Amino acid sequence: MRVLVVEDDVKIASFVVNGLKQNGFAVDLARDGEAGLDLALEVTYDAAVLDLNLPKLDGLSLLRQLRTKKVATPVLILSARATIDDRVLGLQSGGDDYLTKPFAFSELLARVQALIRRATRANDTPTHLAVADLKLDLFSREATRAGQTLDLQPREFSLLELLLRHAGRPVTKTMILEHIWDFGFDPQTNLVDVLVHRLRGKVDRDQPVKLIHTVRGVGYVLKSAA
Numbered sequence: 120m121r122v123l124v125v126e127d128d129v130k131i132a133s134f135v136v137n138g139l140k141q142n143g144f145a146v147d148l149a150r151d152g153e154a155g156l157d158l159a160l161e162v163t164y165d166a167a168v169l170d171l172n173l174p175k176l177d178g179l180s181l182l183r184q185l186r187t188k189k190v191a192t193p194v195l196i197l198s199a200r201a202t203i204d205d206r207v208l209g210l211q212s213g214g215d216d217y218l219t220k221p222f223a224f225s226e227l228l229a230r231v232q233a234l235i236r237r238a239t240r241a242n243d244t245p246t247h248l249a250v251a252d253l254k255l256d257l258f259s260r261e262a263t264r265a266g267q268t269l270d271l272q273p274r275e276f277s278l279l280e281l282l283l284r285h286a287g288r289p290v291t292k293t294m295i296l297e298h299i300w301d302f303g304f305d306p307q308t309n310l311v312d313v314l315v316h317r318l319r320g321k322v323d324r325d326q327p328v329k330l331i332h333t334v335r336g337v338g339y340v341l342k343s344a345a
Contacts (some may be wrong), residue, residue, distance in 0.1 A: 120165040120235060120257075120277075121145045121298070125155030125181070126197070127173055131220070135168060135197075138224045139231070143260065143273030145299055152176025159185055164192045166234050168227070171198040171209070179212045186213035193234035197222070232258070248283035251343040253322065253330055255283055264322055274299050275318045282331065282341035291338040315339055 122144045126132040132148055139146045147162065149155035152173040159167060159181075171178035182194060196214040198205070206217045215237075216230050236258060239246060248255040252265045255276075262269040262279060271279065277299045282290055292311045300310070315331065323329045332340050 120280075121147070121162070122231065123147050123149065123155065123158055123162070123164045123167040123192070125149045125152065125159075125167065125173065125178065126170045127151060128170070131170075131197075134224065135227065138228065141273060142228060143276050145277065145297075150174075152178065152181045156181050156184060159190060159192060160188065165238070166193045166195065166231050168195050168197050168231065169214070171196060171200060179209065182209075182213045191238075193238045195227070195230050195234060197227070248280065248286075250283060250286045250330060250341060251328065253283075253341075255279060264326065269321050271318070271321060274314060275321065278314055278318050279322070279341075282339065285341070287340065287342050289334040289337045289340045295338070311338075 120143075122139055124132060124135050124139070124146055126135065126148070127150050132150065136146045136148050147158055147164075149158050153175040155167075155169070155173070156176060169178050169182065173181070178196065178198070182196075185192065185194075193215045194213065196209045196217045197220065198209070198217070199220045200206075200209075201219040209217050215234055218227060218230055236246075239257075246257050248257070253263070255262050257280065260276060262271050262276065278295060281295065281298050295311045295314075299314070319331045322331055328343060330341050330343060332342065334340050
């Protein structure tokens, strides 16, 4: 799942971005309101974390423009403004939740997950993915093969989710890079090959039926038959 963080404070931005990445999210960072608005209009995000005191375009103006343009991305406002009036204004401007600074990352993570969960239910988006005896629970973040739990690292889980969402269809290296890492990576890097190798070792190891296949010149595909 992909999250947009719009925050100009370097330390807070690094804290939030790194924490989300460690929990399996792909994260894009914008350090001012105009850049945040551009990304939010260009890319489909599962959620956004938005500061209010931003250069170039303040957070409330950014939020109002998103809602005017019918962008429904769930937004967690993250702000030092802590009065009841501030919270009410943020929610009335289109925010879905409000968290004041300073904050514990565990609470921010729980709120982001809750926003995504509510949006997923509202859109009837599946919360479980499966091919053959491989199953993935998106909210408990548990993966199993033949009833056995797979011990996946966050990026391995994200890759498996991507492959399952495109089951039977090839997924390119560029798609994997954009889904799991930040934009700007060289598609020729071997990051993807290394990650796929690790995931394949956990999903297909000691299994009579292999599920992850290489599509030469294209990328990879997850399917129950070669």
